Amino acid sequence: MLRFLRAVTALALLAAGGAAAQAVGAAPQLRVQVQEGALLGRALDGGVRVWQGVPYAAPPTGERRWQPPQPPAPWTGLRAATAPGDVCPQPMSQLPGDGRSGVRGAEDCLSLNVYAPPTPAPAPDAGRAPRTPVMVWIHGGSFRSGAGSDYAAELLAREQGVTVVTFNYRLGALGFLAAPALEDGAGGSGNYGLMDQQAALRWVRRNVAAFGGDPRNVTVFGESAGAMSICAQLASPLARGLFDRAILQSGPCTPQGVTAPLREALSTATAYARALGCAPQDAACLRALPVGRLLDVPVPGNRVPGAIDLPLVWGDRVLPRAPAEVFAAGAGLRVPVLLGTNRDEGTLFVAPVAPSGQDLPLWQFWGVVALLERWNAPLALASYPAGRGTVGDAAAALVTDSVFACPTSDLAADLARGAPVYAYEFRDPAPPLALSPTASVPRYGAAHASELVSVFGTRLAGLADPAQFTAPQARLARSIRSYWANFARRGDPNGPGLVPWTPYDPHAGRVLGLAPGATAEVTDFRQEHHCGLWDRLALH
Structure with a gap:
């Protein structure tokens, strides 16, 4: 009976998905099959197709809090991908003069959004339309705020004929806390946000062809903390093969305060754990803390205004060496790079x-x-x-x-x-x-x-x-x-x-x-x- 009910439910979801696809038109273009299951997107004005809230990793909740991202669970039937997923937990606003306060987001936030240009006609001598270049956006926000869904990429996709992917990654303490209690015995603690980014890029390599993108032509681009992230990925041996080109907007990862050695990060996290009311070696206590407390309790330490509370960590398996040292030695990933800054950043x-x-x-x-x-x-x-x-x-x-x-x-x-x-x-x-x-x-x-x-x-x-x-x-x-x-x-x-x-x-x-x-x-x-x-x- 249970198997029968599951089958009926799957058929109902497929029927509902097909009806929804017909309602918005161009159903074959809006239904895609990725490795985890079938997705239903929606069409925007001008023919751009978008799929939102697509999980690229399992929810990093419970025992998975402060763990490397795990693969998403597969699903049956047709999954609606017509609205963004939750943003990762963060303060309500970081913009100057914005008086909003509070918390937005939820821990189950590791999702992405795909913007595909209007489907081009197949080439006369080919059986399918040509693949489009892929641009994967990593958002900024000082590693404590922002989301992929804050950026609407339909104009970029339509005007330039590129497939654009935006995504969320863990922020603040949830993304970059290198606490003694969280060391995994394999040289890992902290940099969970960077690991999320790598997981999203692996998902893109595996699945972007289903949306018409070229998995062999992936450019990662980002601004501020997003560009700092890309800079760090250029220095990470674990990022090798995940992208072909990089665009860094206002985000070098080499200045003081952007990265910290693991020993310093562990020292900071020890003081932070105590401020949160947990023993530095008590992982269960840390994982049981409500998200709001992680956002409300300041990270100890003397920092200039606007500085990153929990910098990227070097000395672990994600970043074995300081990025500045890697680049000065001529090491790191050798891919074409476009980078720059704004004249009045400060x-x-x-x-x-x-x-x-x-x-x-x-x-x-x-x-x-x-x-x-x-x-x-x-x-x-x-x-x-x-x-x-x-x-x-x-x-x-x-x-x-x-x-x-x-x-x-x-x-x-x-x-x-x-x-x-x-x-x-x-x-x-x-x-x-x-x-x-x-x-x-x-x-x-x-x-x-x-x-x-x-x-x-x-x-x-x-x-x-x-x-x-x-x-x-x-x-x-x-x-x-x-x-x-x-x-x-x-x-x-x-x-x-x-x-x-x-x-x-x-x-x-x-x-x-x-x-x-x-x-x-x-x-x-x-x-x-x-x-x-x-x-x-x-x-x-």
Whole structure:
């Protein structure tokens, strides 16, 4: 009887799925078979097909909390994939000026979303339509917020003819806690979020052909913590063979505070476990904690505002060596890379630090630089005088140069020794950001994350709306998407109608400046960002 009921249920699901597919039209294009079972997607305006909330790993709950991701369970019948899955647990908002508080998400969050372009006609001499390049997006959010479903990729898929995959990975303590109690005896503790990313990429290799994507042509792209993740994956032996090209937007993984040695991470986690009310060796206590407590209890330690609470860990099997050491030695994955930064990265981080209606206090600026640079602080402060604008402006410039521009330039030079590299700087002086200026940051400029709306061409809640583009900004955005998609297609961003982009030469240090109506090669990038200073300070 049980077998009979299961069969009836399966038939009912298939019938319901078929009816749903007919209701939205083009049922054969919306039903796909992946290794775990059949999926039903939906069609968007313009013919883009989307499947959402698709599990790529088992729920990391209960005993699977703080374990490497496990394969998802197969299902019978037709599974609806018409709405995003839960985001991974995180604070409600991380945007400056956003007053929302609380928690969003659930631990059963390891799902992905696939955007496929309209189905092209088969080639005259082939039995099926050609496969499309695949672009896999890794979201940012300081490793404590964000979700794949925050980014709508339908325009990128339709306009550029690429298959786009976005996904969630574990965040905060759930994704990066390297506690003594959680060591698995095989050199693993922490970096669960990086392991999730690798699991998602393995899923893409296995299944993307079902959506029309080419599993042999996968480009991973990401911004901020997403780009830092990709940077770390380039240094991880476990990521070998998972992607063919990489795009890093505003996210080098080599600066201080992005990664930490395992011994330091274990020390931090020991103090954190005690703050949570658990013994450092009591895994059962940690796994029994409610998610809200993990988010509410601060991670102990002295950090500058905006710093990563629980950095990526090196010294385990995921990252055996520090990424900076790997790249300096000419090691790591040798794949073509496109990478860059925004001209005013630091404004987004400095804006919320100062008291409301006031400039950043000079003593606070000095204190942060002293914490970061220690005995080198006087030299650093001398290069960023506060008298030329607000103290916030000086602080933002220092953050831009020391955390983003110069480390990315150094990373480009290291990577260019082993594979083609294309470097850029996003230089729009007034992108359409939905952020209010402050007394310390009266103008955001090309702030951190301000290029995202150009890359996706769709509204990003709380950040920007492409409906506010000027005509030159809209043309720039289209060019950026073309550069990105061309690179994903063949490892070279150049194409018809685009300003030529030459591969990065470490000796010349030139980058392509992306600006409305003024995209051109920038010859003084390192001088403008005081990279000689930061190179000297790194040696002390």
